[in-house]
Amino acid sequence: MDMMTAHQTRSLTEAASAANPKVVAREVEVYYGEKRALNKVSVDVPDRGVMAFIGPSGCGKSTFLRCINRMNDTISTCRVTGKITIEDQDIYDPELDVVQLRARVGMVFQKPNPFPKSIFENVAYGPRIHGLAKSKADLEVLVQDSLQKASLWNEVKDRLHESGTGLSGGQQQRLCIARAIAVSPDVILMDEPCSALDPIATARVEELIDELRNNFCIIIVTHSMQQAARVSQRTAFFHLGTLVEEGATQTIFTNPTDQRTQDYITGRFG
């Protein structure tokens, strides 16, 4: 419970940063064909720190997360209305190149999905396609830097050219995080990043997320309330496609305003 108190103090001091939000969503609605999956979601995500989206399965938290880097564009029947801005840039602006958006918004998926290539190539791929490294030496520095930030460097520095799929599940997920931060994104989206990992690997990844929050704006979708409480400073609760409640993590977990939130965190449903 020591960690919990540490979080509490931090979240109090950082509550002010929400005044200068990184990601702003207003009345976002998502339709799959005729079916509405998300109903008028408005939320501000602070510049630094971790925000958690929680809620029962199918509540729309992942759908909303995928709106922030327009991953939903790959589904042909999907339609998004409303407005999302990142640093005042409308990300659904038709002038905006979705590829450049995704370079600014990194993503880590539910199941670790390293490319079946070498560890080095996994991390180097993003910088390479975005032209972030001028030379081979630059690229090597960048890869090392990213792997260090993802606390993976010490484990893989001797086998950078072995396949990324040969790593353990937790290492693979940290490799995916290294891959995401290699393009120095403004925002990192994490879609239940620990759901496929064992408890020890989960702890390592959570530690990593905690380290990264000083430099990145991180949004994490999780089905585990304990995880949300451990890693996030702010929490948003989704239910049946609506954003029910959003606030400092401590407040949501100790003193929710909405009855549905109360029911969910006390385990009445979910």
Added chain:
Amino acid sequence: MAGIYFVTLAVLTASAFLMARSRAASLAGGRGKEALHSLPIYHGMFVASGVVAVMLLIFIFGAPLVSHLAHSSAVSQLPADVAADRLKSSTAFREIFRIVAGEAAGPQATDAIRNAAEAYRSTYASGNWALLATGFAAALGMLLFGTTRITTSFRARNMFEKFVKVVLVICAAIAILTTIGIVLSVLNETYRFFFDPDIKGKPTVLGFLFGTEWNPQAAMRADQGDIQSSFGFLPLLTGTLLITAIAIAVAGPLGLFSAIYLAEYATPRIRSVAKPILEILAGIPTVVLGFFAALTVAPLIRGSGEWLGLDVASESALAAGLVMGMMIIPFISSLSDDVINAVPQSLRDGAYALGATKSETIRRVVLPAALPGIVSAFMLAISRAIGETMIVVMAAGLAANLTANPLEAVTTITVQIKTILVGDQEFDSAKTLAAFALGLVLFFVTLALNFIALRIVQRYREQYD
């Protein structure tokens, strides 16, 4: 000539790529400059793709134009009577092409033909140079225009990806173009076969469809005055159907029972032996089966027929049908195997629960449920048998007999197409065009069979999905 054109194309494309890439890289170079939207390599690829597209388009439209111009300049040199008559002009052109190709002129080479050849050659050569020059200029223009248009904010990657997408669509559309090509080529010649007034000895549509005598050689003699209609399609149809029926009679039971056994009874070990056997059989080229039919099976059947006192033709329908059946066994068995496996286990369990034996379950439950799929497998097999060429070319006869006796020689649609079109072709004779009419029939019959079969299978899939 085409060689020089494509070498030019390659050189210009490479230089466009290199120039555009280095220009883009230099724009992005210094500090304080705006970052490039796209990587330099995409700027290079985009300009290069523009060069390729322009030069290819000019070639695709320009090359036939040059041929056309050369052709008409040659026609203008020919005497009026030769130019007007199709038969004479085609003979003249055969001679012209020989002279142009540098071969020794034949005996029919008159001065007019020599002049025409000279005109053809000079127009062709200058046209080709003009084509090369046009392509070069356009590509160079494209290169310079593209390179100067490069800015940091220019979305070269998006543009290049649009170009790639167009290429992808074109590749996918080739399937449509192929079908159109097939339909147009057979339809065009078939139309001429029935309706072109210049074609002598041609039949009427009804005479073709219901005539009982097929002898295209007689129609060749029609040119020499002995007019005689001999394009009766019926004996070919009955011959094709007879051989197909024998093939299905062989392959149907064998293929179906093999499939049932493999799907319902066989242990994994038996499957691992039997499946490759069927696959090997399926992979044997039909020319090999044709050799086997003509040199081993046919003499065997003839020999045993003789022993029984029967008169068996040396190219009997039975031999061809039997071997064609061999060819079709793996086809029927693998398709039936699939549909039998697709029958849900719950149906079988229902029957077992009533105390039915395995064979009773298969006969009363599994097979009725899989029937649509099996029917469509048979239809596809029939379509395969009707369209098969080499086995019948090598083992069936040429004479068009209207008979249902499997011991006699019959001929088929494919055999006649092959016989007519191998060797000298005169595209002004009814005989040659008849092959295309047969091709049209073949195309639509197989198309209809496949279409219906696929429909049945789709229905069937939906039923259990």
Added chain:
Amino acid sequence: MTDVSVLPGSHPTRRDLTSEDARARVRRRYRSEARFRWYGIAALVVTTIFLVTLIADILIKGLPAFTQHSLSIDVPVTAEMADPEGNRSEQSLRSGDYTGLVRNAVKAELGVDGRVATGHISKILSTGAGDALRRAVVADPSLIGQTVKTTALLSDDADLYYKGVGTVIERADGAAAAKPSDVKGEITVTAPGAFAAEVASLRERAATTLKELEAQIALYDGSSDQAVRDRATPLKEQLPPLQAIAANAAAELPLDPHISSFLVAINGGIVKVSKLSGDVATGTALIPLKTADAAAAGTWQRVTYVTPEADRKVDDSKVAFLDRVQTDGNVSRGLNTLFFTSGDSREPEMAGIRGALVGSILTLAVTLALCLPIGVMAAIYLEEFASKNWFTDLIEININNLAAVPSIVFGLLGLAVFLNFFGLPRSAPVVGGLVLALLVLPTIIIASRAALRAVPPSIKEAALGVGASHQQAIFHHVLPLAMPGIMTGTIIGMAHALGETAPLLMIGMVAFIVDIPGGFTDSATALPVQIYLWSDLPEAAFKQKTAAAIIVLLMVLFVMNGLAIWLRKRFERRW
């Protein structure tokens, strides 16, 4: 199976499952079960027998064609025949009659002369018998005037004879002294009592043959079919001479080509006997005798060629010649390298598959170059970029239907569009390749789509997640991972194209082409077309060549399919 019948007298609502009747019924059902099962096994066995028969038939027919007999012989190279212009120029040396030189050497070796014997020797030797000698002399003109040991190719008939398609030869030593009347021409060999055994056995053979012939004639005559009855007519003409032999009680037996031939080998020569009695054999010398002296018992031989002369391709004189050079130890059997190094030929012993193989390779190269990129790109479009609309549906319907269009129709397309409309050259691999590319395109598209679909979407998402464009995700990640599957499909498609014959016939790749094609627009043929062409030729040796070419084709297909299976196993990935 649900209508369990109820016996009269038994209780209608209760079935006694242990009654005799019920048990009989169950036994019946199990018998039918077993029967049904046997149908399946029988179907598989019959199919297997088909395949095994096919393969065995082709192996038996084709394997002998991979070896070839040749004659090694010392040839005196005379200037007038080797160098007709007399100036030792290469052109002159090339035009020399080397086969003639070899023929003369064989004549000298056998000691025969005359027009008839020369004709026989010409038929034993290949028309290319002097080729090795020509090469040697052109390379080294100083050989002219010397005697050169060379290897002469034998003709197809001679080759087949040595491979056993001739006759069995029975030999027995002469039991008495024999005296020939002359050394050549008509000869009478007198050896008291020495031929009694042959007279008896030949008479017996004639009787057997006669009996078989009469049975055959009776079978034909009994038929209701006029065509069958007509077949008896030529057989009836064979009857009288055989009857004459079989019924002949006289001392002197006239021999006939429809029974075994009898010869006497004496004093280094061979006499073909036309009239035989117990003491005297009269006939013609096929190989002249060295002397007309009497030969002691045991130094001469009685020789029987068992197969009647009328039933074999090589007549008695050729058998005598071939037998003689073989017993002299000059005939050797070697690997038939010509089969792999030469193009087509009218002479079976000189025909090879190199031209057809090169033609097939060129054709397949065009096919591969076209249909791999087009097929893969079409598959990428349909699998990744196509939205669901009428255009996409149209493409899908077209691909499915094209996969089932008979191959000969693609040939018609090639003829009408590529040859007549675009004016591309006839018989050229480039056109063959184009047509086959269209033919296998559906196969490759379908296989590539399946391979692309098998790559898990998480890989694509990962790439999109780091900011790759859709195309970058496909071309950098999905396509490389789908490549083994695509290659497997492509190899199977190419194997299909390699065995395809009918469309190539339509575009004229069916001509008799001796030269090895050197480019994509040269006239060429392909391996399956070569098989078709050879199978149509009447010579028995070409039948063997056909089967041998089939063996080569099947081996190539086997290797290709093996490669596809290996690729699939090697790169199979469980996600």
